[in-house]
Amino acid sequence: MAQYQAKVIIIGSGPAGYTAAIYAARAGLNPLLVAGFQKGGQLTITTDVENFPGFPEPIAGPELMERMLSQALNLGVRVVDDHITEVDFKKRPFNLVSEQNSYCADSVIIATGASARWLGLENETKFRGFGVSGCATCDGFFYRNHPVAVVGGGNTAAEEALYLANIASSVTLIHRRDELRADKILQDRLFAHPKINIEWDSVVVDVLGSDTPKSMTGAVIKNLKTDKIKELKVDGLFIAIGHKPNTEIFKSWIELDNEGYIKTNPGSTQTSVEGVFAAGDVKDSRYRQAVTAAGSGCQAFLDAERFLREAK
Ligand code: FAD
Ligand code: NAP
Numbered sequence: 001m002a003q004y005q006a007k008v009i010i011i012g013s014g015p016a017g018y019t020a021a022i023y024a025a026r027a028g029l030n031p032l033l034v035a036g037f038q039k040g041g042q043l044t045i046t047t048d049v050e051n052f053p054g055f056p057e058p059i060a061g062p063e064l065m066e067r068m069l070s071q072a073l074n075l076g077v078r079v080v081d082d083h084i085t086e087v088d089f090k091k092r093p094f095n096l097v098s099e100q101n102s103y104c105a106d107s108v109i110i111a112t113g114a115s116a117r118w119l120g121l122e123n124e125t126k127f128r129g130f131g132v133s134g135c136a137t138c139d140g141f142f143y144r145n146h147p148v149a150v151v152g153g154g155n156t157a158a159e160e161a162l163y164l165a166n167i168a169s170s171v172t173l174i175h176r177r178d179e180l181r182a183d184k185i186l187q188d189r190l191f192a193h194p195k196i197n198i199e200w201d202s203v204v205v206d207v208l209g210s211d212t213p214k215s216m217t218g219a220v221i222k223n224l225k226t227d228k229i230k231e232l233k234v235d236g237l238f239i240a241i242g243h244k245p246n247t248e249i250f251k252s253w254i255e256l257d258n259e260g261y262i263k264t265n266p267g268s269t270q271t272s273v274e275g276v277f278a279a280g281d282v283k284d285s286r287y288r289q290a291v292t293a294a295g296s297g298c299q300a301f302l303d304a305e306r307f308l309r310e311a312k
Pocket of ligand 1: 011013016035038041045049051052083113246249280282290
């Protein structure tokens with residue numbers, strides 16, 4: 001087991017974590033960043049990013065995150081490929097542990113982001129990886145010329161439906177309300193696409209499939225206004241109903257809101273524990289964008305730097 005020490009440890013390697021680390025390195029704090037299981041964060045599972053400033057042409061999500069990693073490494077950030085499993089914020093210095101290592105830090109910036117939500121159906125779990133997926137860009141390839149469905153009405157669902165429409169024979173978007181929350185530009189593209197059909201006011205109530213070979217064959221949907229049940233013959237079902245904050249390991253140490261997001265002081269990234277700061281999607285149930293996550297990573301660094309200066 002290796003033991004690491006740092007003035008500031010950043011947990012997470014999404015836009016928030018890398019930005020905090022880049023600033024901390026430039027300030028001479030010799031930061032250490034623990035990347036987590038999803039190195040690069042959520043943008044590693046998307047295709048083109050068109051709204052991160054500085055890239056006049058679309059940039060692939062994984063490439064954008066590789067560039068952030070390179071920038072951090074070039075500035076001397078210590079990046080450890082590890083996943084924190086427990087924290088102890090009782091007193092400073094704070095202790096963090098993983099399966100392999102232990103870490104000790106004068107201040108911590110939590111940038112653990114968010115993970116995909118699932119519907120919670122038994123057969124959804126059973127057929128996950130056998131038709132049910134949480135990532136069109138990862139699994140869409142397997143459904144060339146097959147009918148698929150996407151669940152959700154936000155930007156992710158809209159983008160996944162549009163992405164899949166280039167591969168699949170047809171895409172049914174299943175949304176529980178009669179209007180989408182996706183950006184207007186994406187809605188316009190969805191409505192105009194000849195291969196995309198929308199099932200409004202509908203929810204998935206079951207996933208159908210066979211055991212040998214294990215494979216899903218359809219989804220049962222219910223219209224919430226008419227109570228009508230119908231079966232969709234689809235080979236793939238992409239769940240895109242949002243994300244939940246990755247805060248499980250912090251819940252007995254710092255204050256969370258009702259949805260599990262980390263609470264921070266108004267206008268600050270300071271959590272309920274002095275010296276522990278939070279940045280990005282893990283504390284932001286509202287904006288959840290790469291650029292806002294990066295911005296709050298910068299704020300968390302500024303708060304941590306002031307804290308360390310004043311504590312000294
Ligand atoms: P995340 O990107 O979620 O990264 C969290 C990091 O924490 C990961 O590196 C993970 O490994 C790490 N981690 C978690 N738990 C631990 C632990 N216990 N120990 C160590 N590390 C841990 N936004 C845009 O602005 N434009 C877009 O085009 C866009 N497209 C998107 C497409 C998709 C499919 C999705 C899902 C999101 C998209 N977003 C987009 C939103 C954007 O990806 C997020 O707002 C942004 O990534 C949040 O950054 P973050 O740094 O807070 O966290
Ligand atoms: P989201 O905006 O929270 O949307 C989730 C969608 O799933 C909503 O339409 C919601 O329905 C639906 N939903 C939630 N729980 C459900 C359930 N149990 N059953 C059925 N439907 C359910 O999540 P997101 O689309 O993943 O986006 C997350 C953030 O990333 C957003 O801030 C988004 O703007 C950002 N993002 C941006 C881009 C981009 O800028 N290009 C791309 C992707 C994501 P209701 O509408 O009824 O609540």
